[in-house]
Amino acid sequence: MSRDSFSKGVGVRADAQRNRERILDAAEEVFTHRGTAASTEEVARLAGVAIGTVFRHFPTKDDLLAAILKRLLARLAGDAATLGGADGLHVFFRRLVEQAAAKRTVVDLAGVSVPAAVGQLGEAVGELLRQAQAAGTVRDDVRRPEVMALLVSVCQGALQGGWDVELQERTLAVIFAGLAA
CATH class of the missing domain: 1.10.357.10 (Tetracycline Repressor, domain 2)
Incomplete structure (x- = not known):
């Protein structure tokens, strides 16, 4: 693996971890205020990510x-x-x-x-x-x-x-x- 490939991989993992944390923060806020019946689309919107990103981290x-x-x-x-x-x-x-x-x-x-x-x-x-x-x-x-x-x-x-x-x-x-x- 080249150094650039390694650096990109680390950057992608760090970005994915930041997205995961943003999704969890948003989900906690949405579900606290709206209950567990709130939509994952609302979570994605608040987290500033696409719904597909939410489902990549949390399939259900x-x-x-x-x-x-x-x-x-x-x-x-x-x-x-x-x-x-x-x-x-x-x-x-x-x-x-x-x-x-x-x-x-x-x-x-x-x-x-x-x-x-x-x-x-x-x-x-x-x-x-x-x-x-x-x-x-x-x-x-x-x-x-x-x-x-x-x-x-x-x-x-x-x-x-x-x-x-x-x-x-x-x-x-x-x-x-x-x-x-």
């Missing part, structure tokens, strides 16, 4: 939705990894509930299976739980599956109509009281 709408969920879960796992100590789990709960209330996409995509990303998030939440238990702020008998169930439930509730900041705070206070050592 489900593939696009799965990629959004995987990216969102990776972001959440990364966020959880930056937290820690006695209050890390509480801070993570608050952030997740705020995001769920703002982004319907989280629950709409819940049916899409992305085991590796969910596992990564579960590990990050497990580490937050371990640190909170070591600091004495969470009961020792609480396990990761219970915490994950609480996270999913409270996010589901945040998406139901009528969840204002005060209701979020009262709900989180009940959960934190139940987790308290």
